[in-house]
Amino acid sequence: MKKAYLLLLFAAAAIPFFSCSEESSSKPMLIVKFKFDPNQIRLNNLGEPSVIPDGNAAQTPVFNTIGSHYIELAPNANTQIGTGTIIYHGAETTLGGANAIDFSKEKIVAQDEVFIKIPLTQVAKGNYEWIRVSLAYQNYQINIRNNGVDYTGTLASFVGFNTYLTSFNIGNSIFPVNGNREQGYWAFALNNQPYSSSGQAPTGATTVPNPLHATSGIPLKSCVVTGKFATPLAITGNETSDVTVTLSLSINHSFEWHEVNVDGKFEPSAGENVVDMGLRGLIPSYVK
Structure with missing residues (x-):
């Protein structure tokens, strides 16, 4: 599936993409921002309401930042991935062997911070009902329990198809990797405590909601989340002011683990693993 992913989604030689460096204050711009909503409906891979499976527990994290690797506007439900209007495609590398997201060049933002800003003249004219966003990195606060004591820590979550990492840090904790890590790699450090750990969620376990699964599927491990505009986004080519698109992501119980002690508390020391x-x-x- 990785090969198909590269051919369909990241054929950079055939499909142009834009970066946030292509800014011009004299032209109307397309601006994209993220929002984290703890109360937004919790969906499964098919875009249907979901519940936490028996034997698992989950919590709603407090988000710090997010990174995306790919954003595409789709005219309708039959638009196949890679055939819409691609407005962002992040850097990739083969330094770790297989093709991977280059974390050192990844754009990472907080809520309401501008993720990309490109001239609207570089966006194909048309009416867009859907948008696809390949998410790659999350950084958030979670609660854990150890020997009956509750702590707060920071988790770095890598959910892109493949990520090349040299080393990165969470506070004072440094994680040397120097290689590729597949979707589901994570690292954790307690806040203000000398404890850190890392691990790998099971292959294929990362939820990626796609309401268009019946008409327009996504490659495995792509983390391309799909959402529909309440009213289609119309790009006419005659815009005189900026268009700001806000991508509201559901973080409703998005951090999930398999329980050993059935108490709703994440306890890594008890052998509870991220799933x-x-x-x-x-x-x-959007706002025009």
Whole structure:
């Protein structure tokens, strides 16, 4: 599936893409921002309401930042991935062997911070009902329990198809990797405590909601979340002011683990393992 992913989604030689460096204050711009919503409906891979499976527990994290690797506008439900209008495609590398997201060049933002800003003249004219967003990185606060004591820590979650990492840090904790890590790799450090750990969620366990699964599928491990505009986004080519698109992501119980002690508390020291860190839905909106 990785090969298909590269051919369909990241054929950079055939499909142009834009970066946030292509800015011009004299032209109307397309601006994209993220929002984290703890109360937004929690969806499964099919874009349907979901519940936490028996034997698992979950919590709603407090988000710090997010990174995306790919954003595409789709005219309708039959638009196949890679055939819409691609407005962002992040850097990739083969330094770790297989093709991977280059984390050192990844754009990472907080809520309401501008993720991309490109001239509207570089966006194909048309009416867009859907948007696809390939999420790659999450950084958030979670609660854990150890020997009956509750702590707060920071988790770095890598949900892209493959990520090349040299080393990265969470606070004072440094994680040397120097290689590729597949979807579901995570690292954790307690806040203000000398404890850190890392691990790998099961292959294929990351939830990636796609309401268009029946008409327009996504490659495995792509983390391409799909959302529908309440009213289609119309790009006419005659815009005189900026268009701001907000991507509201459901973080409703998005951090999920398999329980050993059935108490609803994440306890790594008891052998409880992360099983899912996928975002739980996307609701896009725009302001002209």
